Amino acid sequence: MNIEVRSMKNAAELALAEVFASAKATLPGNGAVAALREAAFRRFEVEGLPHRRIEQWKYTDLRAMLGEAKPLASAPGATAKTQARDAGALLADMGARRLVFADGAFVPELSDVTALEAGLTIRSMAEALAAGDPLVAAHLGKVVDGDGVVALNTALMGDGAMIHVAAGATVERPIHLVFFAGDDRPASLFTRSLVVIEKGARVMLVESHEGGTEHQINTVLEFVVGDDAHVDHVKLTGGGSGVVHVSSLMASIGAHARFNAFTFNTSAAVVRNQLFLRFDGEGTVAGIRGASLLKGKQHADTTVVVDHVARGCLSREMFKMVLDESSRGVFQGKITVRQKAQKTDARMMTQALLLSDECEADHKPELEIFADDVQCGHGATTGALDDDLKFYLMARGIPRKEAEALLVQAFVGEAIEGIEHAGLRDALMDSVVAWLRARAG
């Protein structure tokens, strides 16, 4: 590797080295898993915490934002468990199968793992790691090459979900991963999930993150999507006003599959959502969408890397940011089309709506094209609400705040419409309305 080893480590990096040294003996898994952790931590040590001089982290200086590293979370207490029972309420009407994780650990008594549909297997990641599950050996850490924060997660991963959907199986009920951080003591959480969907299977996975005070959350979800599979993924990121949340979704997608992902951010102090997607088989259709509603001093960064390796895939991306007060929204999107990926059709749209003069929007949509027979494009817009539209509504007797709220709803709605599940779509729109109401009040 071409990166110089920096001799100057900051407090957080030194603390993480100590955490790893003292915790590695007790973290789940040994043998191959322990070796994987060691290798990952060495990579992290070389790269360090990402900072603004690293191009992909130009707008989110994680090294500075973290300040110091919090200790690893201990097993969840009774309070955390009680609170976790009510977490993810927004999605209560979906009839989803809940898997609850409090302070990063699986809580079986709050989770619904009975009467699993045919072909569906669910296991806690800690258990899978400890047992040396063959799926872990085959896929964990191998799906897509991530970056330093993914390596840090691999080194310190504690628990999460391991889900397998057998070939041809259709999982009727959505699966809801409920992550909840208690509010007693700020801690670091490293959750890791692996979802393997075999050929022709179908599943919907929802993830929600809530709670925490000044918690530092690093969560990784790996998807292995087989040929002809159909996968929907929705991630809702919330959390206390001091939470730093770094999330990486990595997916390798087979041929003729459908893959939809949606990320929705409304709270936490700092959110970095990274999505690394690779199209390995031809003819796949993917929709990657998301929305961030930010206020106060919130900072949300969505970074999407789409790698078209196989030919004839279609990808659509649409990201919306609504920024109020002194918040900062970042979108970085990179579409790579390899030489063999002829007939690729890739579109990316990123839009920011600025509601105050203190906020900041940064966009970096990138195209990297090595094949000639392609249709690729991106668009980016930044601006305030259109005065003409506002005037139109106000001329019809709608008060200013309401008119603004209507326009914001329409703006965000464009991205939310892409979600196939009607109940979820409505739940998210309700949440947008609630955010706007809090703003108005």
Add this chain to the structure above:
Amino acid sequence: MPAVQETIERVRRIDVDQYKYGFVTDIESDKAPKGLNEDTVRFISAKKSEPEWMLNWRLDAYRRWLTMKEPTWARVDYPKINYQDYYYYAAPKKKLNSLDEVDPEILKTYEKLGIPLREQEMLAGVARPEGERRVAVDAVFDSVSVATTFQAELKRAGVIFMPISEALREHPDLVKKYLGTVVPSSDNFFATLNSAVFSDGSFVYVPPGVRCPMELSTYFRMNEKDTGQFERTLIIADKGSYVSYLEGCTAPMRDENQLHAAVVELVTLDDAEIKYSTVQNWYPGDAEGKGGIYNFVTKRGDCRGARSKISWTQVETGSAITWKYPSCILRGDNSRGEFYSIAISNGRQQVDSGTKMLHLGKNTTSRIISKGISAGKSSNTYRGQVMAHKRAKGARNFTNCDSLLIGDKCGAHTVPYIEAKNSSAKIEHEATTSKISEEMLFYCRQRGLSAEDAVALVVNGFVKDVLQQLPMEFAVEAQKLISISLEGSVG
């Protein structure tokens, strides 16, 4: 249909070896010793009989350069440059007093290039068509300006147009006031190197309220082996003035890589406008990527005054490597920046080019139109930044970057940075990458055009928005250049 198969065949056969300006002129030249150290800097400064402050300015830059690292962020790949292996100064040996003393060999060179250097010849044309525009030329051969035409007429208008070395002697206060204020000598690795060793370039000052009576033009040519050309251009448009400036470049074919690290600084005061056009046709190297010019250029305009305007237009067809980001600092309220670019890469050329529009003043507007065409095994990157500062209320930007791919061995990349720091800023960006659509080709062919003519027609349409921005003389040349660079693939 990834380009027409026969097209690919022809591109391979013809390729970039078709560079028609690749001749060498045999003239005696006066060179500084090879390599770079403080003595080289002193040598250049002494040759130019520069004032003491200028020598110190250069030495400061040189010392700073020693502490800097060559940038690596651009998407270009080249073997490490040995900066000690170049001649930093080469000049035709004879000292010149008037145009008549210019070495006939040099004049022949310029004739081959089709530059109307000798105004007599221009004026000899008995019946010049009504309203034909004349162009004043400052020709730079290797490092030294050899002739500036139309001096007398420009003087009457009050326009100063002369080699910067001469300006340092005749108008030291003006130069001192503006030099390095747009691109500071510490700006970046290549600009700092230029600040230390620049040998010549053009200086233009347009006094308040004057509309420069003719187009000003510089022609750069690198002739000497192993030379680097480091020219420095400084253009100042005082209040309410206007000037249009053209720049063209060629170099002979050589196996080794020649270095070109120029700095261009533009300053517009209140209500002034500068239109800066470039046709860059340095030798691109052969089909295997051997030889060619490394073109590392820092160009920046400062719209210092209110309602001022700077417009960059560039047609980039040459150079093995292009690293160039003509930018505008929109400081004055209601000022405007424009960037129109056509970047064509073929063979093994690598282009990393784009612009920066930094909106600082209120109601500043900018427009970016970039058209990239990549063929052969080349790589063509657009890299640009649009930033609206907190104070830049009502800033407005529109960006459009389109890339066209001809053949499946080349790459086209787009890397925009869009940063808005206030809500009244409105920024729009769009980019597309595609090949020429089969429907378009089919439509043309159905109407009796050959495959090659059809491609040519579509490419011409693709770059039309930018070509229209060029002054007429250049537009014709640019169109010719585009067809030469893509010969075989666009007919």
